[in-house]
Amino acid sequence: MRRFSISSLLSEALNAHQGWSRQWRNPEPKPAYDAIIIGGGGHGLGAAYYLAKEHGLTNIAVLEKGWIGGGNSGRNTTIIRSNYLYDESAALYEHAVKLWEGLSQDLNYNVMFSQRGVLMLAHTQHDVQSFKRHVYANRLNGIDNEWLTREEAKAFCPPLNISPDIRYPVMGAALQRRGGTARHDAVVWGYARAADALGVDILQNCEVTAITRGPDGAVTGVETTRGPIRAKKIGVSAAGHTSMVMAMAGVRMPLESFPLQALVSEPVKPCFPCVLMSNAVHAYISQSDKGELVIGAGTDQYVSYSQQGGLHITTHTLDAICELFPQFTRMKMLRNWGGIVDVTPDRSPIIGKTPVPGLYVNCGWGTGGFKATPGSAHVFAHTIARDAPHPINAPFTLDRFRTGRLIDEAAAAAVAH
């Protein structure tokens, strides 16, 4: 791998940029690997990278049924924050934010992590009390979060309409200054390039069709559209398709897959300084470095794999955006799309071992997996390499739905997140 640096950039500038090579190989599958990861999104590629870098497992492969980053990694709204209520979640997402802060240097790839601040609006007295509780809980966990009055929120995000005459007036906001956004494709490509350089095989257009198991029940490998591959350890990082992949090994999951939509506007000059979320009226908005407004909508109410959702879901979000930001009422929306998100009953992810020896799963990120990418990948790699969870993901077991030790962020936030 050729390192990106000011000197490599300068020498290529003098060479009309003719000397850049492919950033990762396109190898043929080997008959066997020490471990394979199913799913070539940010979480899966990241797990492969940390397996190779921190655990010395370099004879591994990432199997992707389409192209890397073509699923939810390429469909999300790129919001990053760690202001979760419960200790377990706070530790997990803060682990991710700390890794985000050094990720571009670590990967030698600019993931365009921008800590522009995440502002969460309160519109009711209950919101105010709940958000202040979040602020205090976060501070006890060493996570920055602060309460802003309505006027302070307006000062931080000038386009915000704080008029008392709108349907749900803004009563204040919680601000995590270390939150922000990153470039989703760059995260995927950065992990792919760095993992490839450490010897990881990235196998695209390689769909897993079966998981094979030995007489002792342990996994022995997979059948794929590019032939059988043997492996004693398999990590499933398949987002919305986790239920199907796990069914190949006979494991039934507490998951349901729903469409989640997002949309972008035409690109305009910089006009929106931060990430803004309003759970109460359901608005998620930021501006990409290209200038598009990036807007997140909600999930549909039914199980679906169609990668498209109902128009009334996006309309609902745009109604809220237009009321909070009247200046955007004449913006044209450029594209909208859907991704399939796997949602757990308590809205917390599952990262850990499964009842099948050698089979590990990282799933259930629901509507908020992008923010956790480096942290999730890091602890998942640890779990696969050591056959035991990292202390951070130890509470996020599949078994918690049997024991009842849920991490009920669904109740804590009262919305999908």
Add this chain to the structure above:
Amino acid sequence: MLLVPCPYCGPRPEVEFRCGGEAHIARPADPDALDDAAWAEYLFIRKSPKGVHAERWLHAHGCGRWFNALRNTVSDAFIASYEMGQPRPDSAGGR
């Protein structure tokens, strides 16, 4: 937006309905007799199939009645709707 076939009112827009999730999950007759794994199976484990799904719908802003429907989760096309308590119809001809 889906056009949901209510067996009582006919096809109506999705915004009139609430989806109640997977159908045909019977509450165990004797919960005390179950171990934790069986109880978790009842509460939390879902099929979430890529294909034909039997699910419950409530016509909340219409007749107010619950019913079941078969829908293909890839095309989102409804295949059948039927009354609560009826067995799941054969979906061999489903799209």
